[in-house]
Amino acid sequence: MFTLPQEESRAPAPCPSPASTQDLDSNYGDGLERERSRKPDWKLPELCDSTTMLSPDSSYLSSRGRVIKWFWDSAEEGYRTYHMDEYDEDKNPSGIINLGTSENKLCFDLLSRRLSQSDMLRVEPSLLQYPDWRGHPFLREEVARFLSFYCKSPAPLKPENVVVLNGCASLFSALATVLCEVGEAFLIPAPYYGAITQHVYLYGNVRLVCVYLDSEVTGLDTRPFQLTVEKLETALQRANSEGVKVKGLILINPHNPLGDIYSPGELRDYLEFAKRHELHVMVDEVYMLSVFEKSAAYRSVLSLEGLPDPQRTHVMWATSKDFGMSGLRFGTLYTENRDVATAVASLCRYHGLSGLVQYQMAQLLRDRDWINQVYLPENHARLKAAHSYVAGELRALGIPFLSRGAGFFIWVDLRKFLPEATFKEETLLWRRFLDNKVLLSCGKTFECKEPGWFRLVFSDKAHRLCLGMRRVRQVLEGISQVAEEPPSCQTEEPRSRHRET
Template sequence: MAVAVHPKDVASQEFMISRRGQKICDDFARGAFLANAGARLMSQGYFDSISKPKGIVDFGVSENKLMFDVFEKKLAEPKIQKLAPHMLFYDVMAGNMRFRGALAEFLTERLNAAKPLDPKNLRVCNGAGPMMELVATSIGDPGDCLMMPMPCYGGVFWDVGGRAEIEVVPVHLTSKMEEGDTRPFQLTAKKIEDTYNKATAEGKKIVGILLINPHNPLGDIYSAELIMDILNFCHKHSLHVIMDEIYMMSIFDTEAKYTSVLSLPNIPDPQRVHMVWGFAKDFCMSGMRCGVLYSVNEAVNKAVDALVYFNMIPGPIQHILTEIVLDKEWLDKVFIPTKYSRMREARSYMCDKLSALGIPVRKSPSGLYIWADFRKYIQPLTPENELVLFEKFMDAGVYLTPGIEAFNCGEPGYFRMVFTVYRDHLEVGMERIAAVLKDCAENGLTKPQGANAEAPASANVKEESLEDLLGLLQGRISSSGWLEETRTQNWATQNPEALEQFKQAMKSQEGSGDK
């Protein structure tokens, strides 16, 4: 009997990978927006006022670049530089006990924990995103669902969806205030309950909720009351709560009151509460790859112990991070005050520039970014036009992330802008944004024409290296407008003589290839 061949199977055969491998590629490609933007950033190159003035200013990636000089000094200390033999051998996969002990002490203090954290309940792996995968794999089966307030950090779809195959069910927050709201995009336990009821009525199996506190991209901090309301709701329905607190030490507003889930004395269902943190944001070291889990659930911890074999952090990195969190004096006298003062300065620079351009920003006490409202420049206000504005920014040499594509925001008009970048980047990036908005105000929001990745007019053009040219070409290929206009058919009709020569050359090659 003839078996129908699925197009995916053809692709798998063609590329000699498994169906599972192909499915992973397909799923990843669905979240291609950020990957494409990243590829364009890489190919066109990041802005540097001396070596790459035509490069793109990065207000998109949530990283704190303000502290490199401080870490450069810190990491050169002899104590940190000193290797010991055990660091080069196998060790406990979920983190060596010295590191876990140091982290337990550090987090007990910084999270104002209700009781001292026990290193036995703590695990580390190569990033908070990967840690979410490990927890999601442990608490849900493929096809099960986790609720999550949206807009949200977009990586989560890959973190829990990629291999754990957990579906993310959005709790949509909007700019329109509902009864009881005091601000736009406000999370309430009622909105979670409504989402839960709707999803379960549709037959979805909800196993828990994933919350980010402090929030990415809104920068909000949840009150103790809201967290307790959510915990009680989840307890009632036996739902897990993954609390991602990766920005807990990125709260620049001294007046803000932060409540970690671990600081609450009476968590109704502690077995189903899992706190995740990491070094990428608060310690400005996304490249060190370290995420932390604190859970009192022994079964979850056992599953993570088994899985973490795939995600272990190298011994020398654990050593460096141990020394950093143990140095309380340096944390309190150097690192934290310097970081917050630089963050406040950078943020107020960006806010002032945006305010001069008439862009409202969300008032928020935390995060490395600003949630900015560009609606007045997007006319008509549609998701497509949000992307048109995004492309115009990219063409002008500045990358900021659009709300719908990057954060699953339910309405157009919002962008997240990371302000924790060097001062010259802030200045040039804001100049480029101002130029784009001036153009929009004068000429309306028109689609960029043709060669999208052209360098900004103001850029100081240096000699073109081969690398630059390749970068420019790749940038153009990855920008849809150029691709549309440079299809083979178009090229063929516009260059008949060249086409004929090309055909002749191909003919003479026939039969000469490897067999």
């Protein structure tokens, strides 16, 4: 038995509430949403109660090592369960269908074909030697050209503002460390992709302060869970009043898990807010090419003329989502701030990717013909078809959901299936899905403050998707909807022609 000293553990102090209360939910790696969704009620043990949660066997580790291990163990439990019973069409047809992990499994055929071409295997001495830790110059040039084109930047982006590394998880870790002192914080609108909590905390010891969003459409809101400057201001003020030093704002656009796309006007408002308070803005655009609905009119922050505070605006992109290759480990930072780029680069010796992969990525990113004429149209068509199918199923079940035309998931309102509006009931429902061999992610893992929301990933092959949806339906049809329905929430998207209820 041991006690975890608060100071040594460097675990986050209790968050200011209610604006910024946040649990340190955990999951397994990044592919981890899979795991995350298997254990929705993980919490970092309260420090005063650490003896019960952290194994006394970990005495070989430092206190922070025990916390780091705890994150893995919590997830590992889910990981083991899932992999013990993973669905396989032939070998394990009654195994678990995974509609929880945000991976695009629709285009492995296209990707395998492209990545297997002979131009992908190039071995040169320079690729086998120590690299420039910012990334090989040929790759940074290609990334700059790629982002200039796909982000529609008003002027060509510069290779010297690019730093490449092994994924956005690493980028969050590096940015948190170089921008914040220990214990400082970033604002983040919630619900949000929960793994970011670990990314900024495990090495960087940085906290997240949630800007909680409501499903209810009130005031000047035009949609559920709408982020407004007023909500940002309130959360920031509350954090300040409770002594939490906020150094930046994290924006995810297109949003995970909401699927929301910020309009240029909204983006500018958020950036102006940040500028007023001298906050860095990290814009995570990993789904920028996964906008499959043309009407969605996505705009990258790099497309804006005259950023309010370019020295504090840092853009993140990766191939994990837009090229369906989460296992390839390629991510990139774009920032005009030379100090930030340099400091991140200095940490890149711990986040480096193979020279051979850097070559492959440059080949891929420069192949505009394949991207524009083969990959993107086909990928978008497949995403749209899969989305339509799931949306239709949900509609048939009378389940409200947000439909946004971007990303791999639908944010689903299952509140009416909870006997009580509690996270305990949410977990029970999640477990009923799992018992019926379908894995979803529940809202708690995204720090949603209203129990009953789930994220459902649709970017999977038809046969798995159909089976998964059938299992979802079986569970829901077996539940009598609660008498007292929760207050109806406007789940339609007024600015889109895709209105779902």
